[in-house]
Amino acid sequence: MRTMIKQIPLVKQVYQQIKKAKYKRKEAEYKRKFETDCYSCFWGVFETFEQAKQAAPSTKTIGYDNADLAQEYQQMLEQNNWEGSGQTIRPHDYPALFWLKSVLSDECNRVFDFGGNVGVHYYAYSNYLNYSDSLEWTVCDLPEIVKAGKELAESRFEKKLFFTTNLSDISNHDILIASGSVQYIEDLAQLLSTHKKIKHLLINRLPLYEGKRFVTLQNGGRVFYPQYVFNKTEFIEGLRSLGYELVDIWQDTGNSCIIPFHPEQSIPFYYGMYLKLKL
Numbered sequence: 001m002r003t004m005i006k007q008i009p010l011v012k013q014v015y016q017q018i019k020k021a022k023y024k025r026k027e028a029e030y031k032r033k034f035e036t037d038c039y040s041c042f043w044g045v046f047e048t049f050e051q052a053k054q055a056a057p058s059t060k061t062i063g064y065d066n067a068d069l070a071q072e073y074q075q076m077l078e079q080n081n082w083e084g085s086g087q088t089i090r091p092h093d094y095p096a097l098f099w100l101k102s103v104l105s106d107e108c109n110r111v112f113d114f115g116g117n118v119g120v121h122y123y124a125y126s127n128y129l130n131y132s133d134s135l136e137w138t139v140c141d142l143p144e145i146v147k148a149g150k151e152l153a154e155s156r157f158e159k160k161l162f163f164t165t166n167l168s169d170i171s172n173h174d175i176l177i178a179s180g181s182v183q184y185i186e187d188l189a190q191l192l193s194t195h196k197k198i199k200h201l202l203i204n205r206l207p208l209y210e211g212k213r214f215v216t217l218q219n220g221g222r223v224f225y226p227q228y229v230f231n232k233t234e235f236i237e238g239l240r241s242l243g244y245e246l247v248d249i250w251q252d253t254g255n256s257c258i259i260p261f262h263p264e265q266s267i268p269f270y271y272g273m274y275l276k277l278k279l
Contacts, residue, residue: 027260027261031043035057035059035060036059037221039219039220040218040220041218042216042217042219042258042259043216043259043260044259044262045214045215045216045265046214046215046216046226047214047215048215049215049226051215053226055217056226057224060219060223061223062223062225062226063142063223063225089124089127089128091252091254092252092253092254092272093125093179093204095250095272095274096179096202096272096274097125097128099200099202099247099248099274103175103199103200103276104129104132104135106132106134108174108199108200109132109134109135109174110136110172110173110175111135111174111175111177112138112140112169112170112175112176112177112198113137113138113140113177114140114167114170114177114181114182115181115184116149116181117139117145118139118141118145118152119153119158119161121177121179122160122161131160137160137161138162138164138173139161139162140163140164140167140169140170141163141165143165149163170192170198171195171198172196173198174198174200175199175200175202176201176203177202178201178202179202179203179204179205180204180205180206182203183207183227183229183230184226184227187238188235188239189238189241192239193242197243197277199276200274200277201239201244201273201274202272202274203272203273203274203275205252205270205272206230206271207229207230207255207257207270207271208232208235208267208270208271209229209230209232210231210233211231211264213228213230213231213234215227216229216259229257229265232271236273239275244276244277245275245278247275247276248273249271249273249274250271250272250273251269251270251271252271252272253268255269256268
């Protein structure tokens with residue numbers, strides 16, 4: 001009996017080693033899957049973008065500024081094979097569309113669409129809004145994406161849609177739309193503080209949770225890209241400190257950030273919000 005009691009710590013140690021080995025094996029299996037065609041999968045928790053880039057597999061390039069990816073976006077939109085490019089839009093777009101309709105006017109008609117890709121929001125929302133002749137809709141994105149967007153706009157003879165790669169152009173606009181893009185920059189509040197304050201902020205597809213801000217790596221199909229997951233309170237307070245008031249906030253249950261082996265950092269849904277500058 002005494003011998004058996006003495007062996008219990010050893011049994012526990014062996015059990016923990018087996019459990020640890022199984023965990024590492026499952027983690028390695030998932031990483032191999034992530035390295036290939038695991039579109040929209042997440043992997044890892046990091047403190048900075050640079051750490052995430054250094055840890056990224058070598059099977060794909062890193063970042064959105066990719067000519068092949070840009071052409072793929074253009075073709076999807078041309079073929080109405082893009083989510084939101086046809087006659088319907090996704091549920092998370094409706095609150096943003098509601099608030100955009102309420103603030104667009106002849107006096108408030110300059111839209112800055114940060115991360116607007118090849119113009120996907122401009123085209124999708126045109127099915128629900130009557131764009132005035134005075135509308136100026138500027139998409140800000142990476143060079144290869146902007147190049148493809150310009151080509152598409154020219155082929156459609158669009159006169160209200162413009163493109164830029166320069167974030168400083170935000171100063172000349174009334175409304176900021178940022179759908180699924182804010183998580184790819186360091187600090188939105190810092191960006192806004194260095195430019196003339198924009199009147200209305202429509203932020204969508206935003207990963208927020210109650211814990212500490214971190215960076216994770218996402219498989220984007222053709223590429224990998226790092227993104228932030230923000231602390232919800234810190235993010236909103238950062239914008240409030242610039243004079244913005246939170247008018248509306250909604251859950252985007254169509255997007256999530258599930259990071260295997262990191263349950264505390266995994267979030268089941270994203271957020272959208274509308275803030276306006278207090279006068």
